[in-house]
Amino acid sequence: MKFKIQLVTQTETGEDIQELACLERETEGLEEIGISLTEAKALLATLQKQVVEQQLAAYLAVRQRCPECAQAFRHKDQHPVVFRTLFGNLEFPSPRWFQCACQPHETHTFSPLTDLLTEHC
Numbered sequence: 173m174k175f176k177i178q179l180v181t182q183t184e185t186g187e188d189i190q191e192l193a194c195l196e197r198e199t200e201g202l203e204e205i206g207i208s209l210t211e212a213k214a215l216l217a218t219l220q221k222q223v224v225e226q227q228l229a230a231y232l233a234v235r236q237r238c239p240e241c242a243q244a245f246r247h248k249d250q251h252p253v254v255f256r257t258l259f260g261n262l263e264f265p266s267p268r269w270f271q272c273a274c275q276p277h278e279t280h281t282f283s284p285l286t287d288l289l290t291e292h293c
């Protein structure tokens with residue numbers, strides 16, 4: 173018997189399905205009933221990573237344009253950022269964008285995720 177565990181994400185633009193795990197089980201012995209602690213931890217870590225990835229993508233998507241003139245920010249580079257969670261540390265690419273020239277700024281660039289990922293989760 174196979175158990176497919178999926179993450180179904182619903183947004184205003186539609187629905188997305190990602191497979192988190194596929195467990196194969198027979199029912200011949202007690203040790204095959206249910207899921208193990210190791211499988212549960214791996215499943216939660218995968219779930220956490222995929223949920224956070226989608227949240228960060230959504231966070232960046234609504235901030236990719238200048239709020240003053242609606243011009244898209246130009247990408248400069250990116251660096252890895254580590255986000256500590258109950259289910260393990262997650263590393264993501266954190267983009268750095270140029271400030272928009274329509275307004276004066278104290279810096280030439282900014283990293284939008286550093287405003288969000290200031291504390292542990």
Ligand SMILES: [Zn+2]
Pocket residue numbers: 238239240241242243272273274275
């Ligand atoms: Zn602007």
